[in-house]
Amino acid sequence: xxxxxxxxxxxxxxxxxxxxxxxxxxxxxxxxxxxxxxxxxxxxxxxxxxxxxxxxxxxxxxxxxxxxxxxxxxxxxxxxxxxxxxxxxxxxxxxxxxxxxxxxxxxxxxxxxxxxxxxxxxxxxxxxxxxxxxxxxxxxxxxxxxxxxxxxxxxxxxxxxxxxxxxxxxxxxxxxxxxxxxxxxxxxxxxxxxxxxxxxxxxxxxxxxxxxxxxxxxxxxxxxxxxxxxxxxxxxxxxxxxxxxxxxxxxxxxxxxxxxxxxxxxxxxxxxxxxxxxxxxxxxxxxxxxxxxxxxxxxxxxxxxxxxxxxxxxxxxxxxxxxxxxxxxxxxxxxxxxxxxxxxxxxxxxxxxxxxxxxxxxxxxxxxxxxxxxxxxxxxxxxxxxxxxxxxxxxxxxxxxxxxxxxxxxxxxxxxxxxxxxxxxxxxxxxxxxxxxx
Amino acid sequence: xxxxxxxxxxxxxxxxxxxxxxxxxxxxxxxxxxxxxxxxxxxxxxxxxxxxxxxxxxxxxxxxxxxxxxxxxxxxxxxxxxxxxxxxxxxxxxxxxxxxxxxxxxxxxxxxxxxxxxxxxxxxxxxxxxxxxxxxxxxxxxxxxxxxxxxxxxxxxxxxxxxxxxxxxxxxxxxxxxxxxxxxxxxxxxxxxxxxxxxxxxxxxxxxxxxxxxxxxxxxxxxxxxxxxxxxxxx
Numbered sequence: 015x016x017x018x019x020x021x022x023x024x025x026x027x028x029x030x031x032x033x034x035x036x037x038x039x040x041x042x043x044x045x046x047x048x049x050x051x052x053x054x055x056x057x058x059x060x061x062x063x064x065x066x067x068x069x070x071x072x073x074x075x076x077x078x079x080x081x082x083x084x085x086x087x088x089x090x091x092x093x094x095x096x097x098x099x100x101x102x103x104x105x106x107x108x109x110x111x112x113x114x115x116x117x118x119x120x121x122x123x124x125x126x127x128x129x130x131x132x133x134x135x136x137x138x139x140x141x142x143x144x145x146x147x148x149x150x151x152x153x154x155x156x157x158x159x160x161x162x163x164x165x166x167x168x169x170x171x172x173x174x175x176x177x178x179x180x181x182x183x184x185x186x187x188x189x190x191x192x193x194x195x196x197x198x199x200x201x202x203x204x205x206x207x208x209x210x211x212x213x214x215x216x217x218x219x220x221x222x223x224x225x226x227x228x229x230x231x232x233x234x235x236x237x238x239x240x241x242x243x244x245x246x247x248x249x250x251x252x253x254x255x256x257x258x259x260x261x262x263x264x265x266x267x268x269x270x271x272x273x274x275x276x277x278x279x280x281x282x283x284x285x286x287x288x289x290x291x292x293x294x295x296x297x298x299x300x301x302x303x304x305x306x307x308x309x310x311x312x313x314x315x316x317x318x319x320x321x322x323x324x325x326x327x328x329x330x331x332x333x334x335x336x337x338x339x340x341x342x343x344x345x346x347x348x349x350x351x352x353x354x355x356x357x358x359x360x361x362x363x364x365x366x367x368x369x370x371x372x373x374x375x376x377x378x379x380x381x382x383x384x385x386x387x388x389x390x391x392x393x394x395x396x397x398x399x400x401x402x403x404x405x406x407x408x409x410x411x412x413x414x415x416x417x418x419x420x421x422x423x424x425x426x427x428x429x430x431x432x433x434x435x436x437x438x439x440x441x442x443x444x445x446x447x448x449x450x451x452x
Numbered sequence: 453x454x455x456x457x458x459x460x461x462x463x464x465x466x467x468x469x470x471x472x473x474x475x476x477x478x479x480x481x482x483x484x485x486x487x488x489x490x491x492x493x494x495x496x497x498x499x500x501x502x503x504x505x506x507x508x509x510x511x512x513x514x515x516x517x518x519x520x521x522x523x524x525x526x527x528x529x530x531x532x533x534x535x536x537x538x539x540x541x542x543x544x545x546x547x548x549x550x551x552x553x554x555x556x557x558x559x560x561x562x563x564x565x566x567x568x569x570x571x572x573x574x575x576x577x578x579x580x581x582x583x584x585x586x587x588x589x590x591x592x593x594x595x596x597x598x599x600x601x602x603x604x605x606x607x608x609x610x611x612x613x614x615x616x617x618x619x620x621x622x623x624x625x626x627x628x629x630x631x632x633x634x635x636x637x638x639x640x641x642x643x644x645x646x647x648x649x650x651x652x653x654x655x656x657x658x659x660x661x662x663x664x665x666x667x668x669x670x671x672x673x674x675x676x677x678x679x680x681x682x683x684x685x686x687x
Binding site: 015018025026028029354355357358359360361362363364365366367368444445446449 | 497501504506507527531533534535538539545547550558563606610618
């Protein structure tokens with residue numbers, strides 16, 4: 015009978031094209047608005063590394079100004095570490111995996127007479143970065159831990175850089191000139207774009223991942239510029255790059271992988287001891303306040319999903335509700351117009367349950383068509399967001415297959431919900447009077 | 453096979469109580485062709501609706517094919533309508549968007565027949581009313597008389613025991629009305645019991661049996677065809 019109901023629904027949609035189009039448009043507008051905001055919220059708040067987001071922790075220690083907290087919240091902690099602390103934490107190797115990291119950039123000079131130099135972003139990190147975040151490799155491997163300490167000039171390339179400099183071939187072992195120095199390529203990573211870019215939300219939670227990866231220790235060696243956010247509560251003591259690195263300015267992120275609660279508790283104990291030792295040396299003037307946040311906690315604390323986006327999503331749901339109320343009215347009008355057919359079907363043996371199913375299928379079909387059209391509106395809405403906010407939301411404003419299915423499910427369920435009352439009304443007409451009056 | 457005993461039907465509103473049927477008694481035997489006449493508002497159509505299980509009744513008993521239908525639920529009543537009763541209406545009540553094949557198919561869909569069974573029954577029914585060649589036409593492409601023939605085909609497709617007709621020729625001219633009446637008589641001759649409500653005395657006289665309804669009661673009964681087996685008379 016289901017195929018029969020679908021056939022009848024199609025006939026009914028065609029019978030009243032204007033009314034059907036109005037309903038489909040109403041649902042499509044509601045779905046389009048909802049899906050635009052849901053998609054943005056979904057991508058903003060998605061777990062970027064679900065299989066181990068509970069085991070990865072961002073480190074915060076309160077090294078800030080004794081007279082003023084980091085922000086208006088007295089309990090707020092600085093969102094980055096000093097270069098000194100991050101380096102010390104990493105070299106202590108108290109976690110299963112650990113990496114201080116920062117953002118920089120340099121000029122790449124490709125080989126060949128025609129090739130022009132270009133600028134590329136760099137993620138400075140320790141070798142554990144790759145294992146900790148499950149970075150996929152096309153060719154080669156991360157550098158080994160000796161390179162971290164010996165400050166070897168080794169580099170891991172992104173797929174894009176490998177294509178533009180080496181034509182996409184296996185470049186492991188080859189030399190590339192970065193910042194005027196020769197670097198040996200040890201690996202090329204495959205497409206890798208955690209969304210959000212949780213490991214550095216301070217410097218663009220929805221930016222693309224970096225194009226080059228090299229040992230963190232080279233930051234000091236090569237005096238690489240700081241491309242990320244840098245905050246200071248007091249000026250560096252002395253002049254020059256080294257004084258900047260050793261200052262109380264925060265510009266470095268630090269992540270550790272801790273496989274269980276025991277490891278986490280032990281690591282927090284390590285941090286507390288470290289801070290107490292530093293206090294004895296005259297640093298960390300504020301009360302002891304250290305924190306380990308897992309991936310989702312970290313993104314929430316940094317408000318990766320902005321309040322405005324959440325508000326827009328709820329407003330769009332309200333709009334969908336209004337559209338559905340309109341659809342209820344239109345369905346009532348449509349089903350009332352079918353009272354003669356409904357009466358006839360009752361007379362020839364359809365039960366109320368049969369008719370209920372038939373008309374719910376019709377409501378669902380309208381919902382499905384509205385959902386499909388709504389996806390079109392959602393795409394237009396996302397294009398609007400892209401044009402409004404620019405390229406940096408490119409990764410956010412995209413409908414994936416899951417969101418397409420969500421859109422169709424919402425359209426289907428909401429249209430069925432909207433169809434319940436009109437269907438119930440339609441199935442409870444008195445057939446005798448309708449049959450006589452036709 | 454259709455037996456109503458002291459059946460009452462009262463329509464109530466906040467202000468008015470209308471007795472449409474009062475102690476309505478009737479027994480219709482198998483193979484009968486009963487014409488029901490009476491003035492407007494006498495209760496003819498109410499009787500037909502109750503007989504066809506389209507309306508419930510307020511009191512009395514009603515047995516259809518030996519089964520008391522007083523307390524059946526919607527599903528059971530629908531099943532009985534589908535299997536035992538065929539309806540013919542004054543205004544044909546064909547579904548305008550469905551072609552003749554699909555219109556005749558409507559009751560069969562609720563019967564659970566498979567596709568081949570339905571096709572055979574539809575073709576046979578349309579053949580019987582002389583419209584097999586036009587089964588892909590829409591109702592709007594047919595004359596009134598032809599549309600009523602389709603309605604008859606639809607009613608017959610499920611091979612019901614009863615055919616209930618409410619003014620089946622009311623919207624037709626005399627020639628078409630006679631043609632439809634001839635068809636009903638041939639259907640009755642083949643064994644289907646017919647109850648027909650009509651205002652037309654000429655048509656009623658062609659039935660085997662006439663009953664006259666007034667003020668919600670059967671007031672007269674006569675056998676038009678003396679050869680018809682005797683039946684329980686209305687009281």
